Amino acid sequence: MKKIFSFSSLLANFTHWILAIAFVITLIPYDMHLIFHYPDERYYSDGAIKMLKTGNYLTPRTMENELRLKKPPLPYWMSVAGMKLFGISILGSRFFWLIAAAATLLMTFYLSRILENNISIARLATAILCGNVMFLRSAVNAIPDMPLTFFMLTSLCGFSGLLFKNDRPIFYATLAYVSAAFAILTKGLLPLVMVG
Numbered sequence: 001m002k003k004i005f006s007f008s009s010l011l012a013n014f015t016h017w018i019l020a021i022a023f024v025i026t027l028i029p030y031d032m033h034l035i036f037h038y039p040d041e042r043y044y045s046d047g048a049i050k051m052l053k054t055g056n057y058l059t060p061r062t063m064e065n066e067l068r069l070k071k072p073p074l075p076y077w078m079s080v081a082g083m084k085l086f087g088i089s090i091l092g093s094r095f096f097w098l099i100a101a102a103a104t105l106l107m108t109f110y111l112s113r114i115l116e117n118n119i120s121i122a123r124l125a126t127a128i129l130c131g132n133v134m135f136l137r138s139a140v141n142a143i144p145d146m147p148l149t150f151f152m153l154t155s156l157c158g159f160s161g162l163l164f165k166n167d168r169p170i171f172y173a174t175l176a177y178v179s180a181a182f183a184i185l186t187k188g189l190l191p192l193v194m195v196g
Helices: 002-013 015-031 041-054 074-086 090-116 119-130 133-139 145-164 169-187
Strands: none
Touching: 015 090, 015 119, 015 133, 041 074, 041 090, 074 090, 074 145, 074 169, 090 119, 090 133, 090 145, 133 145, 145 169
């Protein structure tokens, strides 16, 4: 009887991790096909393919070899990393965007824990986000929205920790500002509003 109790308590403590892993496994089949295609995806996929073929990872280009400097490089690098793992494919282009969505689920859990310190509320917030249609839609597209959401949420966790927690101020400050910097590398100057 004691082993069952310890297993169930272990399971209860890692529900958010189980949910994030199940989220990725469930959405991989959708990630592999152009069922949910977003028109801007081609810029990141094409730019990543060009980076892989030319070895130039700093200046994204379209398939027509035109410079595309509208967005910072991080979204292109995410597609490049996926294509290095899975080859030049739809899954390769989108894989790390799906990982960013799963990480967003985990950050939602941790932000709820910081703000409420109630594990049931944190689980509920994570489950609600997991079922949100717009979130699901963004999770399977290679556009900057999902990594931007993850980095902004992580930055918010850091700022919330600075405001509401008395322990580890250096950790929370680092989390806040480094995540904001990655958000800027993802979308441009928009995340500076958060830092301000």
